Each structure stands twice: as C-alpha cells, then as structure tokens.
Amino acid sequence: xxxxxxxxxxxxxxxxxxxxxxxxxxxxxxxxxxxxxxxxxxxxxxxxxxxxxxxxxxxxxxxxxxxxxxxxxxxxxxxxxxxxxxxxxxxxxxxxxxxxxxxxxxxxxxxxxxxxxxx
Amino acid sequence: xxxxxxxxxxxxxxxxxxxxxxxxxxxxxxxxxxxxxxxxxxxxxxxxxxxxxxxxxxxxxxxxxxxxxxxxxxxxxxxxxxxxxxxxxxxxxxxxxxxxxxxxxx
Numbered sequence: 001x002x003x004x005x006x007x008x009x010x011x012x013x014x015x016x017x018x019x020x021x022x023x024x025x026x027x028x029x030x031x032x033x034x035x036x037x038x039x040x041x042x043x044x045x046x047x048x049x050x051x052x053x054x055x056x057x058x059x060x061x062x063x064x065x066x067x068x069x070x071x072x073x074x075x076x077x078x079x080x081x082x083x084x085x086x087x088x089x090x091x092x093x094x095x096x097x098x099x100x101x102x103x104x105x106x107x108x109x110x111x112x113x114x115x116x117x118x119x
Numbered sequence: 120x121x122x123x124x125x126x127x128x129x130x131x132x133x134x135x136x137x138x139x140x141x142x143x144x145x146x147x148x149x150x151x152x153x154x155x156x157x158x159x160x161x162x163x164x165x166x167x168x169x170x171x172x173x174x175x176x177x178x179x180x181x182x183x184x185x186x187x188x189x190x191x192x193x194x195x196x197x198x199x200x201x202x203x204x205x206x207x208x209x210x211x212x213x214x215x216x217x218x219x220x221x222x223x224x225x
Contacts, residue, residue: 045206047214061213095162103210105153109162
C-alpha cells in the first residue's frame, strides 16, 4: 500500500523559509507525480505545484512561482517543498499528494504538516 | 486561471437523503474533474475522477456526472459516515479546487 509520510509541524518567523518533506513507500516513486496542496485554517484547498521525479522538472501555480521550490530525491523516494519569504498568510497545513500527473487527480495523500508563521 | 464554483456552500440533510452537489467551471474542462471528501483534521480522499469514474474502494452510493462546465456529485442515500466537506477539482489546465460544500446533519 502506498504511504506518504510528511515531516512534522513547524513554527517560523515572518521572512524566513520552511522546507517540508514527503517520503513515499509502497509504490513506484519516480514515475508518479508528487504535488503539494495547502489549506489555511478553516479554508479550502490550494494547489501549489508538483514534480514527476523521473523527469525532475517541477511546475508551479502562478501564484507561487518564484517563492516555492519543489524537488525530489529518487534515491530516498522523498519529495521536498520549500517556501521562502514566509508571511502570516502562509500559515496552513501543507499536504503532499500523489497523482499520475502533477495536476491530479490525487489518489494518495500525506498526513499534512502544519506550518505556523508568527513573530 | 480556471475558476471552480461549487453550490451550495452548506447543505443540511438527513441519513437516507439523496444529496446533489454542483460544480461549475469558468471554461470548459472536458471531463477532467475529480471529487474529494474531507473530514476535519484529515487529508482529502479521492471519490471520483474523470467526472464519473468511481475510485477503487469508494462506495457505489457516490456517483459523478457532467462534462464541459457543469458537473454534479450525487450521494444516493446519505450515510452517517458521509457528513463531511466535499471539493471538486479541475485538472484540465493546471489545478484548481472549488471552495467546498459542507454536508451537515439536518
């Protein structure tokens, strides 16, 4: 069974960066897409971007272009998502999710990682 | 950017009711639409993909229909486990989610 296990909760200062990891097991990591979706408290789902590890080139939602970096390490079956220049509005649960393409649909999800941005 | 609009935002229903949620796209997305269920504190769970294909393991009381710009998710007989928030998602061009529909107990 496919599992995506994410890193833990983080508390960050405004202006800093955060990196969240997503380790996959039970499936073929390289040939599926890993995407990142965030959810602010009490709000809906927002797609940030994704990567297909076998190709290595990420794509991003326009809103996050330049401030988000998505990478993947095939040797450890782990994807990473880094957000820079954090602001309070970035406080959210960040999910990784698997799909055949980066846009979805997403059949397996990580448990989520809460990132809190606060001074 | 393709905008996805769900209606209603909140729906009150009873166990056994037939429930329908609508999702409209701002432009045609063909059949590239998925539906998810999310419960508080949990990740979303894929129910339907390609507008009407049932994901493996999802109960057959869930069904999806539509193409182009208008789509529906139907729960034929609402069960206690179905009280949750439902999201549509287009994946025709990048990815966008609807704002969600909360199904609550009447």
